[in-house]
Amino acid sequence: MRIVVTGGAGFLxxxxxxxxxxxxxxxxxLPAFESILSVDLAPCPVEDPRVSxxxxxxxxxxFAARVVEAGTLGVYHLAAVLSGQSEAEFDVGxxxxxxxxxxxxxxxxATGEAPRFVFASSVAVFGGEMPEVVPxxxxxxxxxxxxxxxAMGELLVNDYSRRGFVDxxxxxxxxIVVRPGKPNSAASSFASGIIREPLAGVASNLPVPRETxxxxxxxxxxVGNLVHAMAVEGARIGPWRTLNLPGVCVTAGAMLESLARVGGAAARALVRxxxxxxxxxxxxxxxxxxDVARPLALGFTRDGDFDGVVRQYRDEFVR
Amino acid sequence: MRIVVTGGAGFLxxxxxxxxxxxxxxxxxLPAFESILSVDLAPCPVEDPRVSxxxxxxxxxxFAARVVEAGTLGVYHLAAVLSGQSEAEFDVGxxxxxxxxxxxxxxxxATGEAPRFVFASSVAVFGGEMPEVVPxxxxxxxxxxxxxxxAMGELLVNDYSRRGFVDxxxxxxxxIVVRPGKPNSAASSFASGIIREPLAGVASNLPVPRETxxxxxxxxxxVGNLVHAMAVEGARIGPWRTLNLPGVCVTAGAMLESLARVGGAAARALVRxxxxxxxxxxxxxxxxxxDVARPLALGFTRDGDFDGVVRQYRDEFVR
Incomplete structure (x- = not known):
């Protein structure tokens, strides 16, 4: 009775x-799992006897048939080729x-057990002209x-759910900001970089306008919301299973102001x-x-403000 | 220099x-094609030296690589497993x-020529709660x-267009009402049946409420709109290539009233x-x-009223 996590070796x-x-x-x-199976291109760094x-x-x-076998209570599908690489290498993506x-x-x-299936999608499904607040x-x-x-994956998960193949x-x-470590191939990688690098005394670049x-x-x-997504009753979500997870709306300029307040003027000056x-x-x-009224009502949560997000990172990763 | 039509043996x-x-x-x-290639499970019934x-x-x-070769000016992809069969046979669909x-x-x-690609999608992509008029x-x-x-096919066509792989x-x-011939596996097959069958003196059934x-x-x-879709400049459509083709909004009850007006009370009485x-x-x-303001502005058209649609069928197919 296990939970499967693809991308289990990654940050998230x-x-x-x-x-x-x-x-x-x-x-x-939360399903009462006995073990967790990490599936990734590298072994999972979590050392615990329940994790393989x-x-x-x-x-x-x-390969997928070896990943999701009978007795799987839930699947997190987090593994993905990120936005930058998907744009550069269409077929790989x-x-x-x-x-x-x-x-x-x-x-x-194929298990016939309709396991819970949490699919990590992204605000990147949207494009074109958009209202100020997305419904x-x-x-x-x-x-x-x-x-x-x-967006295609979302449609598959919904249709497989509607048919009772998965929940x-x-x-x-x-x-997600601030990610520790190195830049990745996501187009949004800079959003962590402009906080992480300066707090470590390293220069960084903001590649988009401040008003973005x-x-x-x-x-x-x-992470809290992904755990909640596995725990919440499917019937409470309703027939359409796609949720915009709560977040905070911050401009790039406001992010730099938070950096200045939490990390000081010298850190701020490192961002060109x-x-x-x-x-x-x-x-x-x-x-x-x-508009995240429905996910909030379902018990999903979000950060207070962006200064707090920067402090969370500084307190955990910057000595 | 040809145009390819999948589903070319079918009604549409x-x-x-x-x-x-x-x-x-x-x-x-309209691209100046020299020939048309019909691709289907049966040969195309159109007898013309330009059609193979x-x-x-x-x-x-x-198989697809044999269908779309270099020199293809445009593709109509009309072939599909219909809604009823797709629901009954998931994997086939x-x-x-x-x-x-x-x-x-x-x-x-693979041709590297970015041919025009007209994809027949459907109002069946929608579901759940909907506004009175769909934007x-x-x-x-x-x-x-x-x-x-x-809906997944729509996303593919849009992304292939955005990347310049197709236009x-x-x-x-x-x-589509009234289709001549026999009922098909579409869930909407009755919508033709309740007009076609009574006009031929055959009983038919309305399986949905009159107010539907x-x-x-x-x-x-x-057909006129599909020809127009191949002819219109891609740049006029804009970056997002999905269009709700114009139609007329009619209740099932109003369809039966049209049947009575055009076909008479005896025909109407054949529908249970x-x-x-x-x-x-x-x-x-x-x-x-x-809301079809944009497609209408692009030159797509629609029928006047439903009585006219019934008359069109009667005049062409009923002797």
């Missing part, structure tokens, strides 16, 4: 695994983000291949502002604010 | 082929409606596997009203009315 996946272990037996509604690792590529033919998702859903269906009924018009594949929950994640609005969540808030067309084109196609 | 495809032959050299913007047939299944590995569409798009991409920005929340696969046009077709609103188009109007849960669940999930 390993944190979800730690949070699941801590929430086991404490969080109402399967190394491989979810899109590889036949489609293979992992679309075919990989479908293979996992098929494996879950739940706004059509995805992705302006990136990453967003297109995620799905689609979580459109805000941009971003929909942000701290790692702690996203050189526009990068490739990044701006993708990131500026994403919405900055959402 | 064969009419599109005839209309293309008639419009060649007359309709502004390729018999096969677009989802069969390797996904294979043809999703994988088949993707294979054709890949074949078009262009309403999120597809399909309540059928047919609608889910079509796509997604046409969400209204329910349907979004309808005559075959002539849909026995609810069919399987049909009603799918058809009642579709919207009944749309």
């Amino acid at each position: 996946g390993s944190r979800v695994i730690r949070a699941l272990l801590a929430a086991r037996g404490r969080k109402e509604g 690792s399967l190394v491989g590529d979810v899109a590889e033919p036949g 489609m293979r992992v983000n679309l075919d990989g998702t479908r293979a996992l859903l098929e494996a879950a269906r 739940e009924t706004l059509a995805p018009m992705p302006a990136s291949s990453y967003g297109a594949a995620k 799905g929950r689609v979580c459109r994640l805000p941009t 609005r971003l929909w942000l969540s701290s790692p702690d808030a996203v 502002e050189e526009p990068e067309e490739r990044v701006a084109r993708i990131v500026c196609s994403w919405p900055g604010d959402f | 495809g064969s009419r599109v082929i005839r209309a293309l032959l008639a419009a060649r050299g007359r309709k502004e913007g 047939s390729l018999v096969g299944d677009v989802a069969e590995p390797g 996904m294979r043809v409606n999703l994988d088949g569409t993707r294979a054709l798009l890949e074949a078009a991409r 262009e920005t309403l999120a597809p929340m399909p309540a059928s596997s047919y609608g889910a696969a079509k 796509g046009r997604v046409c969400r077709l209204p329910t 609103r349907l979004w309808l188009s005559s075959p002539d109007a849909v 009203e026995e609810p069919e849960e399987r049909v009603a669940r799918i058809v009642c999930s579709w919207p009944g009315d749309f």
Whole structure:
């Protein structure tokens, strides 16, 4: 009786695994799993006897059936090729983000047990002209291949849920800030970089205009919401399983002000502002604010303000 | 220099082929094709030296590359497993409606010539609670596997267009009424049946409530719009290529009144009203009315009223 976490070796996946272990037996509604299987291109860094690792590529033919076997209570599908790489390498992105998702859903269906299936989607499904505040009924018009594949994955999870093949929950994640470590291939990677690098005394670049609005969540808030997504009753979500996870709407300029307040003027001075067309084109196609009344009513949460997000990172990662 | 029509042996495809032959050299913007290739499970019934047939299944590995070769000016992708069968046979529907569409798009991409690509989608992409009149920005929340696969196909055509692999046009077709011939596996098949059968002196059934609103188009109007979709400049459509084709909003009850007016009381008396849960669940999930200001401004058209649609059928098919 286990929970599967694809992308379990990654930043988000390993944190979800730690949070699941801590929430086991404490969080109402969370399936009473005995073990967690991490599935990723590398072994999971979490050292716990209940956690094991399967190394491989979810899109590889036949692999998904080894990932989701009978006795799987729930699946987190977090593994993905990120937005920057998906735009640069179309076929790689489609293979992992679309075919990989479908293979996992098929494996879950084959168990005949309709496991809970939490799919990490993204605000990148949106594009084009958008209202100031995005309602739940706004059509995805992705302006990136990453967003297109995620939007297709959302439709699959919903149809597999409607048919009773899985008990799905689609979580459109805000941009996660501040991620520790190195920049990644996401177009939004700068959003962590402009806080993380200066706090470490390193220069960084803001590639989008200061007035660009971003929909942000701290790692702690996203991880808490992903655990909640596995615990909440499917019937409470209703027939349509896609949720815009709560976040905070912050402009790039306001992020730099938070950096100055929490990290000081010297840190702020380390951020230059050189526009990068490739990044701006993708990131500026994403919405900055959402109506999240329904997810909040379902018990999902968000950060207080962005200063607190920067402090959370500083207190945990900066000595 | 040819145009490819998948589903070219079918009711709609064969009419599109005839209309293309008639419009060649007359309709502004229509690519100056030399030949038309029909691709279907049967040969195309249109007898014209410019029309040839390729018999096969677009989802069969390797087949799509034979369908869309260099020198293809445009593709109509009309072939599909219909809504009733897609719901009954999930894997068949996904294979043809999703994988088949993707294979054709890949074949078009492989030519390096970005051919025009007209994809027939459907109002079945919508579901759940809907406003009285559906705006262009309403999120597809399909309540059928047919609608889910079509919604995924729409996303593919848009992303392939955005990347310059094809020059796509997604046409969400209204329910086509009156189709001649026999009932088909679409859940909306009754909408033709309740007109066609009584006009031939045969009994028919209305399986949905009289107040059910349907979004309808005559075959002539849909065929004209599909020809127009190939002719219109992509740049005029804009970056998002999905269009709700114009139709007329008619209740099932009003359809029966048209039948009485055009076909007489004896024809009307041949329609019984026995609810069919399987049909009603799918058809009642579709919207009944749309904001079509943009497609009308782009030159797409619709029928005048439903009496005229019934008369069009009677004059052509009833002796």
